[in-house]
Amino acid sequence: MRIPAGDARRAVFAPLDDGAMRSEAVVRRLGSAIALGIIVDGEQLPAELQLAASLNVSTVTLRDALSDLRARGLVATRRGRGGGSFVVASQEALTELSRGRLRELGSTDLRELGDVRAAVSGAAARLAAERASDSEVERLRETLARLAAAEDGTEQRRIEGRWFIDVAAAAQSVRLTREEIELQFELGQLLWGTERTPAELAAAVAAHERVVAAIAAREADEARARTEEQIAAVTARLIGVHVRLTRQGHRRADHAGSYPEAAGS
């Protein structure tokens, strides 16, 4: 398998920063990639040596991560000829992974993520209002129409991720686009596991529509303000879920219900 197919895939297999909890970081990275459809159900992961080198972790760390992923049901290992590690895109496992992440992060981590999203996506929306061409605005509208028509939560989140990335591209900025891809990637590991109710989805689509209307009308401040507002609401919901999960931490094993508060991106 060749790794660098597309910007999102390159981000998946890019070296991890130095730091603690590295096998956990590998698990989160691969979990995010599965959630976003960047690596697909049944896909064979690169050989251990190659994967470890690509992620800049030791083979010991990588094996820990793979055994964690196996225990979670996100990777299956087959022995013998044609064997290796294969991706299992299990929704339940992705849900559990994102809840675990929401539990272990602090509310300040989530606020910081929201701050950076507001800086990047807010600036992108403002610049897109000034710079987007009519055809780019049209494409944003098409993406929103697909979002409104999307059947399931997984597809909705992927389209929504693409929407934010497309706004950054419409801002004519390669660097903002890269930042947005990274942010959607980080967000991917938090937002998983909760279906949105039709009403919640409609509200999210309406919020995006206000942004695209401001971009089309060349109202830069409005585009930015509406984007920041929307991100602040998602951040607040994520923090709400985090607090709830943390307070329920001691009985999390028997608590498999859904958390609709984590619905928007």
Place this chain on the structure above:
Amino acid sequence: MSTPVADQAAAVIGSVVERVFRSVAEVREDVLAGYRAAGGRMCDADLTAVRDPLRARLSRDREVAVGMGVIVAPGLLTDRPLRMEWWQADTEGTAAPVMLEVDLNPASVGFYDYAAAEWFVVPRRTGRRHVVGPYVDVHGTDRYLLTLTLPVLADGEFLGVAGADVPVARFETLVLRELGDLAADVVVVNTEDRVVLSTSPRWLVGERAVFADAPCRALDEPDWRVVVA
């Protein structure tokens, strides 16, 4: 309205664009040769035959494009639905060209939806060559580009597009160098009022600029205007 300054800028831009299209036409001929050799039923391997000439072209001196290749019409190949053979030189032009690999899985957040891209759609629809940009090639090269494409047609059948990427910054350097000192500032805008090139920091590349009454000269190709500011 035409002025000497605008005419000069138009001539320089025209010659850079023409140089790039000459390379793209060579790519098209390679693809057509492969198509004829395969008896009109191409598969994945037949396309791989254009690889070596592509790499050689990207490595030669004075090549303007940093990326070049062919993008196949969906469903044309007998053994793969979507396929592109695209090679890129690195920005410094030092290392050997590398193949561009994109995510062609429609369900992925990083899907490169080439069949919907303007540089694919327009030559397919019009049967004519086309210049797109400046634009962010998101999920593709991740560069800020002008992309020049022409349709590959065999007896009227659309096989795909051959094309080349020129980074906006590289285009700017080439044109500004050729232009030298001018008596006035020029701003080049595309059909969507986006600045392609500017000799003044008052108008930035990538921004929109609408000129109502300034003297301007339309280029024959691409469909850009040179405004004397």
